[in-house]
Amino acid sequence: MAVDTNLEEIHGPELRHHFETPDQQVETSTIGMWTFLVTEIMFFSGMFAAYAIFRSLYHDAFASTSKYMDVVVGAINTAVLICSSFTMVMAVRAARLGMRNMIVLFLILTMLLGLVFLGVKAYEYHHKWVEHLVPGFNFHYEEAKYERHAAIFFFLYFMMTGMHAMHMVVGEGLLATLLVMAWRGRFTAKWNTPVDMIGLYWHFVDIIWIFLFPLLYLIGQRA
């Protein structure tokens, strides 16, 4: 999805025929991108709403899942993603200043951090599989009384983090495209819209995680 939203701009700094001025073109891309992010908010809200309902209905079962969630890993991953947001914004800044090497550097850092995040996520998924916590395929819950409701939690866990991870993967692809373009010196202080737009996307994905972390990892830690 996001790939296509931005293809528009990836194709070149030249002013496309149907725009009057470069400013108009940039503003249009910006509003397009933000509108797209709004659709993403709504997409995730469906899952957040379901999560909220079930958490309020089956609170104890949800809290009981916390002992299978590795808070330290989750927190580190959160930090990793925040760092990648930081490097991303530095890349955007570099692009605005037209500093080619800096753009390349920060994009590479961002991609690396993103990959670290995905790697940790994969490790966690693997762990869940080993612990028989994948509902539908491989699910066995220690506390039998919570089994049914914990399954709902883990279903939502995989749907939410899965969707988030998918967005990350798409983001990596977008960053790779940016990287090639930056390498070829396509971005200048005058035209750097794609970096800006994909930056927005990347930060949005970060924000989703900022909510997922406390909702999924920190429910029953106090117990």
Next chain:
Amino acid sequence: MSTTVERPRTQQELNYLNIDYSWKSWLLTTDHKRIAILYLVSITAMFFVGGLFATLIRLELLTPRGDLVSDDTYNKFFTMHGIIMIFFFLIPSIPAVLGNFLIPIMVGAKDLAFPRINLLSWYLYIVGAIFTLGAVVSGGVDTGWTFYPPFSSTYSNTYVMATALGVFIAGFSSILTGLNFIATIHKMRAPGMTWSRLPLFVWSNYATSLIQILGTPVLAITLLLLAAERIAHVGIFDPSIGGDPILFQHLFWFYSHPAVYIMILPGMGVISELVTAFSRKRIFGYGFVAFASIAIAVIGFLVWGHHMFVTGQSLYAGMYFSLLSFAVAVPSAIKVFNWTATMYRGSISWDTPMLYAFGFIGLFTIGGLTGLFLATLGLDVHVTDTYFVVAHFHYVMVGGMVMAYLGGLHFWWPKISGRMYPEGWAKFAALVVFAGFNLTFFPQFIVGYQGMPRRYHAYAPEFQVLNVLSSAGASILGLGYLIPLIYMLWSLKYGKRASANPWGAVGLEWTVPSPPPWDNFPQTPVVTWEAYQYHKPWQPEVEVGR
């Protein structure tokens, strides 16, 4: 001596249709006008597929016994009828065809903001349609267009996944169209084309786009959750595994109620254009009509629970959803009254598009008012899930939106095709459609109040008389839809050539030649006039046709 001399084509005569004839120039086009034509062809095909199922439904219902087809087959018929008509015909109808064609021209732009995304959304539509039609030909699907679990997630053994995937993909097509319109309307308006000068068609499509981008993603995620539940037999909707079927209904209707306004707002926009053009009057209360569109879009998001009055939703939730449903009727009422008032002291011509506009106003009023019956709590308990509901939504969707779509298609046909349709036939068809429509669906109100449930393959014998009337009406209605198909195609070759402005209407689209050149305007127009400036001589500062 009547040899036709082939005149050399000059630059000026090139328009978006004859500029290139290759397949590639159509399938890879980014011109909003050509994409509109692609949509026109595809949704017309889908309409007839949906209509075919409607025909089969009405045939089965001629007799009380389920004798024509088996119960499973019938269940597939209405499901596929509903899904195709809603997701593949009515939702894209006016926005993706007329909106695509007209919005850039109406705001004075050369194209939509993101032409390639526009093409992408057509391809998504086609891919979605392929999945859905694939499900149809491989055996169909029988969940009802509402996909309620646990039936859809656990019990149905038809092609639910393929259909849901088709709808999911078509949803993204709809989202991208909405996104494109929003960016276009915000940022691509010509100099002088202020918000208060926008044609109401643009306003109503803007409101529609809001719903598309805010609602459709929720449908997408809901279907995704449903699919996951169906695959893995775990999830959150099936009560046998701890889930809640009513949660699905909340999420589904959060989209699908606003979606009914996706299916009416663009029609209201068309009617505003028709009523003004054929009365030669400025719209009465421009600000109110424009604002009503936005109000419908916003309040429309607050009423979804009125589809769930009898499900076990809290009675208090029922109360607020009911009250808000009445609130959302107010802006619709404002529109109806303003259209009527616009005609006051106008100069009214009875051309075909205006006949459709009359039809719309009458039938939408009936459909909308019966919506109020459904929004009334105690009464809905009796009429929900009966033919009363079926009649209600066909009145608004077929009597309302399809009428508006046909009216708009006739009105802008000269602009789109460069040809006039045959007026006599068109008037005749409009009357046939109106008569057939009422005969089909009015009896359903009565049979619904008597208690005939919907989605019934066989029914109690005392309901037969009204059902026969309805089936008779449907055949007339079907014929009424066939006539325009034929003469529209005919007119492409034999129709009278249309001038740039055959109706004497105002608006930027009438300042460009028919059909328009590929980039619409040689120079960006500067707008110095109000919308619907029929009371002053019409002197747009754009070069007309050259």
Next chain:
Amino acid sequence: MEPHFSLWPEVASKHAANIDYLFIFLCVVSIIMTAGIFVTVFWFAMKYRRRSPDEIPPYIHGSWKLETAWSVLPFLVMLVMFGWGVKLYFDAYTSPPNALDVYVVGKQWMWKVQYPEGQQEINELHVPAGRPIKLTMASEDVIHSFFIPELRIKRDVVPGYFNSISFTATKPGRYHLFCAEYCGTQHSGMVGWVTVMDPAEYENWLASGGTGSMASQGEKLFQQLGCSTCHLLDQQGRCPVLRNVYGSPVKLDDGRTVIADDAYIRESVLDPNAKIVAGFKPDIMPTFQGQISEEGMMQLIAYIKSLTGPPRPPIGAADTGQTYGGGRFGGPGTPENSNAGATAPAPIGPTPITERPQPPRTSPERNR
């Protein structure tokens, strides 16, 4: 029944008449509005039809006054519809305390009806005229909807929920029973008849059949499933004593108090740890998820409901060869109800609105 053609469904209860009045009110408003708009449109269209091709009509901007009038006035009319509709809605969905209980289970594709006295019917419902009836409904599989057009009532029967509806039929006769929510292949075949009888006839009918009251069947079930080993009738066992529990407040170990109604009992059987009675330990009782059909569940509830008054010896023996637990799904913990307990403040009572607790009743009263 003879198929006969009519334009109006029969009116078989006071409520049906009330709905009809509301319907007529809306029809009148609608006809006035529609006729008004039609007439105005055509009158304008005729009167102001274009007489020459270059007519230029006057410029009319709009009018605040008119706009306000035609927004506010219709809305006031709609408020009447709203209020009236709310009244009748609550009428249909709340039951008077003296209502007769009947239990309904929907499954693909039939209605199973049970009476506390023990009669069971399929696709038939017999009720006395003039007495309020409360139907408690559950589904074994998908969503169904219980619809009696002549009484103008309907309610979805949702798996995982106990939905209820109440009515007082006034006119004896045989009326349609439809399933109104699409439920698969034979949705249109999931129909039956409701017979409204005058009370004396009803007594005869009641007396004529039945294999023992629901309560006694519930008791058998109570023993078969082994409930009776822990829930001793009259002395404290490992689990709470159930006598006189039904309809009364129960104190939970987390300090909340809930009313022991149908939904609470259902949840306690299917998801025993959801609510633990104060003074007892969790994890003692196993879940009966998947082992009890909705019908069996209703019998159990009827049994528990019948446990009133001072201790008495158990009724009857166990073995009639009845099998239970045939449901494809036994039913879930009810989201509705677990939430109910979790959120409602004690004084108002956590009972879902549809499950208003009723004073325990003894059988004799029922047979009057």
Next chain:
Amino acid sequence: MNPEPHHHITPVRTYVLVWIALIILTFVTTWVAEIDLGEWNIVVAMTIAVVKMSLVAAFFMHIKGASALTKLVCGAGLFWMAILFALTFGDYRSRAWLPLEGWW
């Protein structure tokens, strides 16, 4: 005028400060979760998440200093999400309510 096309350049210092704040908040939220605050745990966790979101949006996504339109679009997203939550929860929360005494 719309400030977006001619971006003004935010000093690195701002970005670094926001970054540090975000990291600190991540640790705070993890730490607070260990303390038993009853019902308030979730409130605190969500408040911190909202603060973090606002920081990212305001500085990294340059909402601060963006056009009114961008802010409006962003706000609309949050508003509609609130609608979904409020009306759905309204149903679940009020299911347990009884009709007023003496309805009959």
